[in-house]
Amino acid sequence: MDQAPAAATADDHGHILVVDDDPQIRLLVARFLQRHGYQVTGAPDGRAMMEALAHSAIDLIVLDVMLPGRSGVELCRDVRATSQVPIVMLTARTEESERISGLEGGADDYVTKPFSPRELLARIRAVLRRSRAAHSSSAAQTSAIITFDGWRMDLRRRELLSPSGTLIDLSTGEFDLLVAFVEHANRVLSREALMQFAKTRTSDDPFDRTIDVQISRLRRKLEADASGGQLIKTIRGAGYLFASKVDHQQGQLA
Amino acid sequence: MTSLAKRLWPDTVASRAILILVAALLAFHLLGYWAYRVGVENLATAGQDRGLAERIVSIKRAIASLPQAPERDRVAHDLSSASLEVHWSKVSLVLGSAPVTERTRAMEARLKELAPELAAESFRVGFADDGALGAGEANAYKHMMLVSVRLDDGSWVNFSSSALGASQHLDWGLTAIMICFAVAIVVVALLLLRWATRPLRDLAVAAERFSLDQVLQPLPETGPVEVRRAARAFNTMRERIRNLVTERMQAMAAVSHDLRTPITRLRLRSEFLEDDATRALIDADLGEMEAMIDSTLDYLRGGTSSEPLRAVDLASVIETIVDEHVDQGHPVSLVGLNSAPVQGRLLSLKRAASNIISNAVKYGQTATVTITEAGDSFAILVEDEGPGIAETDRERVFHPFVRLEESRGRQTGGSGLGLTIALAIARSHDGSIALENRAEGGLRVTLSLPKLERS
Numbered sequence: 001m002d003q004a005p006a007a008a009t010a011d012d013h014g015h016i017l018v019v020d021d022d023p024q025i026r027l028l029v030a031r032f033l034q035r036h037g038y039q040v041t042g043a044p045d046g047r048a049m050m051e052a053l054a055h056s057a058i059d060l061i062v063l064d065v066m067l068p069g070r071s072g073v074e075l076c077r078d079v080r081a082t083s084q085v086p087i088v089m090l091t092a093r094t095e096e097s098e099r100i101s102g103l104e105g106g107a108d109d110y111v112t113k114p115f116s117p118r119e120l121l122a123r124i125r126a127v128l129r130r131s132r133a134a135h136s137s138s139a140a141q142t143s144a145i146i147t148f149d150g151w152r153m154d155l156r157r158r159e160l161l162s163p164s165g166t167l168i169d170l171s172t173g174e175f176d177l178l179v180a181f182v183e184h185a186n187r188v189l190s191r192e193a194l195m196q197f198a199k200t201r202t203s204d205d206p207f208d209r210t211i212d213v214q215i216s217r218l219r220r221k222l223e224a225d226a227s228g229g230q231l232i233k234t235i236r237g238a239g240y241l242f243a244s245k246v247d248h249q250q251g252q253l254a
Numbered sequence: 255m256t257s258l259a260k261r262l263w264p265d266t267v268a269s270r271a272i273l274i275l276v277a278a279l280l281a282f283h284l285l286g287y288w289a290y291r292v293g294v295e296n297l298a299t300a301g302q303d304r305g306l307a308e309r310i311v312s313i314k315r316a317i318a319s320l321p322q323a324p325e326r327d328r329v330a331h332d333l334s335s336a337s338l339e340v341h342w343s344k345v346s347l348v349l350g351s352a353p354v355t356e357r358t359r360a361m362e363a364r365l366k367e368l369a370p371e372l373a374a375e376s377f378r379v380g381f382a383d384d385g386a387l388g389a390g391e392a393n394a395y396k397h398m399m400l401v402s403v404r405l406d407d408g409s410w411v412n413f414s415s416s417a418l419g420a421s422q423h424l425d426w427g428l429t430a431i432m433i434c435f436a437v438a439i440v441v442v443a444l445l446l447l448r449w450a451t452r453p454l455r456d457l458a459v460a461a462e463r464f465s466l467d468q469v470l471q472p473l474p475e476t477g478p479v480e481v482r483r484a485a486r487a488f489n490t491m492r493e494r495i496r497n498l499v500t501e502r503m504q505a506m507a508a509v510s511h512d513l514r515t516p517i518t519r520l521r522l523r524s525e526f527l528e529d530d531a532t533r534a535l536i537d538a539d540l541g542e543m544e545a546m547i548d549s550t551l552d553y554l555r556g557g558t559s560s561e562p563l564r565a566v567d568l569a570s571v572i573e574t575i576v577d578e579h580v581d582q583g584h585p586v587s588l589v590g591l592n593s594a595p596v597q598g599r600l601l602s603l604k605r606a607a608s609n610i611i612s613n614a615v616k617y618g619q620t621a622t623v624t625i626t627e628a629g630d631s632f633a634i635l636v637e638d639e640g641p642g643i644a645e646t647d648r649e650r651v652f653h654p655f656v657r658l659e660e661s662r663g664r665q666t667g668g669s670g671l672g673l674t675i676a677l678a679i680a681r682s683h684d685g686s687i688a689l690e691n692r693a694e695g696g697l698r699v700t701l702s703l704p705k706l707e708r709s
Contacts (some may be wrong), residue, residue: 022515028522078554092514094559098600114517114544116537117525136457166595166706169570173576217577221570225595 012037014059014128016050017061019043019075020090021067025033026140029062033124034115042208046070060128063107064090065098073102080106086131090115103156145249146182148208149227153182162225172183177211181232181242190239268451272443274498279439280564287432305363306338306415314339314403314411323409330411346402347412352380354604361401377403383498453477474620481605488610499552510547511553549671553654561599568594568603568632569625575608576623584615590625593708594632598683603703606679607634609672610687610699618696627705631685634701642691651689652677676701 016038018029026042033040036250041056043049045067052058054094063080065072075174089102089110099110108127111120136243158175158183162167170178189197191211213231222228233241313333317340320326341347352358358379364379382398384636399502401413448478460473468555472492473485517559527533569592579586596603614621618638626633643651643658650656673687682686685703694699 022519023517025515025522027518028525032525044368045546092511096559113514114521114540117522164565164595164708166565166567166593167600168567169574169600171574176572185601217573220592224570 012125015039015041015057016060016062016124017041017043017049017051017056017058018062019045019067020062020064020071020135021045029117033121036079036121038124046075048151049075050078053083053085058085060086060131061122062088062090062124064113065102066092072207073098073105076102076107077105084131086127088120088127090135102158121154127135147184147249148182151222151225151229154176155179163227163242164225168221168224170218170221173214177214177218181240182246184246185242185244185246188235188241194240257280266451267454271451272440272447275440275447276440277445279434283432283436283439287428303361303364304368307361307368309338310365310401310403310413311368313413314336314405316348316412318405326409341412341414342409344409344410346378346410347402347414348378348380349402350378350404355508357381357382361399372677377401380445380462395581406476409508435457450478452498455536457488458482459487461488470613507551507554508542510551513543515548519549546669549675551671552556552675558629559599559602563597563599565595566600566603568596568598568607568630568634568703571600571604572607572623572625575611576606578613579611585620586611586615586623587621588623588625590623591632594627596632596683596703597706598703604681606676609676609707610634610636610701614640614697614699617641628702630701631704635701636699637692637696639696641692642695642697643689648689652687 016033016082018026018033018040020026020029020042020123021044022042023042026044027227028128030042039053040221041058043052046069048060049063053061055189067075070078072089072231074098077160079085087107089099090100090113091102091110099112108131109123111123123232144156146155152161153159154161158170160170160175160178162168174250176179180194184193184197194215218234222231231242231244233243235241264273291397313330316333317326317329320329323342326342330342332671334340346555356380358593361379362377365379379399379401382400401415403411403413405411415591457473457477472489475482475485475489477485517540524533524536524540527536569590572588575590576586576588611621611623614636615638618640620639622637623633624635626635648659651658651673654674656674656700677687680701680703683703685701688698688702
């Protein structure tokens with residue numbers, strides 16, 4: 001994967017708290033994020049994390065689930081009890097249950113260990129962007145479930161259920177694209193707008209997939225259910241439109 | 255002929271025991287019968303001989319008491335009967351050179367016992383068949399026993415008796431009883447022994463069904479002492495094997511987990527390398543290591559996972575995988591059903607399908623994926639244009655760490671766990687994987703999974 005090192009963008013600012021029991025990893029992550037314009041504090045365990053939260057204004061927490069003492073998942077819940085600070089978890093790749101309980105406990109996103117630093121950076125940027133957008137907009141973006149035409153999307157777990165209750169697997173890009181559609185439902189969206197809204201949360205994608213290809217793939221997945229073919233409409237010359245009544249809900253999918 | 259003998263020769267414990275028991279019982283049965291018959295014959299013969307001797311002695315005395323020759327002859331005829339003919343003459347019927355046999359000895363002994371006054375030389379016993387008579391007489395006295403007794407005046411009383419012996423015809427009643435007993439012995443032996451060896455048969459059957467994957471069902475420790483001990487030993491051994499396997503797997507998993515931290519550090523450090531080319535190569539190597547860890551851990555979990563079972567649309571999973579390959583420039587195409595709901599674990603299904611499709615791309619250059627249904631299952635067919643897999647290797651490829659081509663390099667090879675993991679996952683979903691070579695060349699892998707049942 002030949003890439004130029006990711007350049008610091010104007011959006012890269014903020015105070016990040018890195019919680020990991022391995023001092024080398026803390027150090028290396030800190031150096032990396034600092035290179036990209038972030039201020040970084042490290043904490044080896046839950047106690048240090050709480051102290052840091054109490055003493056400074058933290059914009060995002062990178063939290064390892066495999067901590068000594070109180071586990072990362074539990075700490076995540078502890079933090080959520082009093083704060084909505086964005087949290088990105090570091091999980092083991094093969095432990096799905098860890099990841100799911102972490103997301104349900106309130107984490108905003110996750111990265112599996114071993115992770116590529118760019119991957120972490122992309123996630124951090126995506127989560128910060130969402131959280132800042134949520135703060136600036138008036139709508140309370142605390143809804144976890146979005147429904148449309150019998151379909152259900154769980155934003156926390158990044159899952160889509162068809163009207164018959166079947167889980168439809170979406171790639172990262174497809175899910176982000178669908179989120180963009182439902183958040184701007186019933187409005188004509190140009191290609192450029194869609195590309196901006198659905199900026200992928202993975203690291204700079206080397207694969208140049210046009211937005212059209214992405215949309216046709218998303219359409220095919222939605223067509224798994226009879227009603228799905230009607231959702232994304234092509235507006236010749238202007239772009240696309242997501243035609244459905246969209247509802248936001250709290251709570252979790254079944 | 256020996257192969258036929260092998261087939262007929264009893265192979266089970268019960269049948270061998272039955273054979274031995276029946277053979278022994280029948281042998282004893284027959285021996286007893288033979289001994290009985292011989293005994294009866296001897297008894298009958300002895301009785302007859304005794305009677306004969308007594309008659310000979312009394313007739314001899316009667317004749318000896320008469321003084322005159324014609325009287326003697328007349329009395330001899332009078333005293334004859336169907337079974338014993340008596341003649342008086344001046345010569346002995348039995349030759350002096352008559353051969354001595356067992357019976358003649360017995361008869362002589364009997365006569366001496368009954369009539370001690372008979373001196374050894376005063377009588378002769380012989381059998382016509384044994385050549386005791388002169389040449390001209392032998393035919394007339396065929397099968398007869400002859401006794402010649404000398405009187406005081408030198409004349410002889412000749413007795414001839416039809417050959418003695420118990421009646422030779424078979425006693426049918428006795429034979430019938432004997433056959434009934436023999437049959438009864440066989441039947442009872444069969445029933446008893448089959449019942450007695452049943453615990454052993456049950457043990458063998460249960461042992462065959464033993465599998466490390468399934469829920470631990472200990473063998474029942476019932477039956478005779480030896481069978482109980484065998485069952486107990488088997489249960490203990492199985493427990494030990496399970497523990498051994500679990501320990502090894504845990505050790506492997508621990509090592510794999512522990513490797514993640516240094517790999518993460520290396521990933522982070524590679525970020526600070528100025529040289530882009532080197533960094534890219536190092537990242538690729540690290541990626542390889544991560545993939546090996548992932549596949550090893552997947553294999554160790556044996557297709558199980560902490561994911562819950564849910565209704566998953568298999569078609570969407572396949573579409574995602576195929577799209578990724580297409581994006582990387584691999585020639586993969588997809589046709590077939592748009593929707594294929596199954597009950598399963600999303601990530602596991604993804605892993606299984608991904609392994610199969612990656613294999614097709616790696617070894618078969620292209621992959622054509624078809625989603626179809628067959629009865630109450632969905633079938634995912636992955637067809638390639640590679641060399642296919644020989645019939646002899648089809649079982650082996652599912653074994654862990656087996657790769658059909660010799661190199662262990664990841665570019666050309668792989669860890670050898672892809673199909674192993676895929677099969678374990680398929681099985682944990684009540685599905686299966688089948689391999690066959692296409693007529694046009696190349697391999698066809700068919701992953702079958704049961705359809706989701708909707709109530």
